Amino acid sequence: MSLIGFEHVGMTSRDAERTIAFYCDLLGLRLALRKSQPSGELLFLDAGGGMLEIMIPAAAGLDRSRDVLPTEAGMRHLTFAFSDVDAMLAKLEAAGVEVVERPRDAHNREMVKRVAFVRDPDGIIVELIERAETR
Template identity: 85%
Template sequence: MSGLLGFEHVGMTSRDAEATIAFYCGLLGLSLVLRKSQPSGELLFLDAGGGMLEIMVPANADLNRSRDVLPTDAGMRHLTFAFADVDATFEKLEAAGVAVVERPRDAHNREMMHRVAFVRDPDGIIVELIQRAAGR
């Protein structure tokens, strides 16, 4: 029978496997489930609990930093991860020198989220940290 089984992964490109693993696994708590060398570079799969990040680190590539998607453009604007305590997670990231986009605040969409904050990963991708609304 065909039918949706669930969210699988988002494909990304990174400039630095070690910095990416340190950020997503060391600071955010994702799990490295596959790290594989290939002729075209290195492939990483990081498990976030409800889906994964598939990250390609091209061999010998001088990649540009990620560019933000403007509100007037189609595209993916940010990745979002849920935490039990956004403020505590944010403090940990800020102490580690992670680039801050927006400090923790109450969410606008209170039906879905209680608190939010925004930071950047090592490649400049915006990462949203959320604390879910009660009952979610």
């Protein structure tokens, strides 16, 4: 028995259309599955090396995502690699996406060259990176 690879992260969203517009239209993920269920709507968005499984509950009124503090256990952000973080951030800013941190050189240069942070439509922090040349 051996690990095959990373499969997906499960998330919850308030709005399927806004989620698809952000992750697919702006970031470039591919909508692999969109399915209605009694409990709501299910999306699978393919990022190439893994997917986002996103549930949009039928019940309205979900709160915006809460940041996980550095002193708490939990997932703090999602990360996607791009060839040009500055160009991607410019595209996202032009679309009105909330910027958390503008592009800068990364602290862990062995793994990541440049980094920036934005928020998705539900307030989840999304990290944009350029990989280090050694990766």
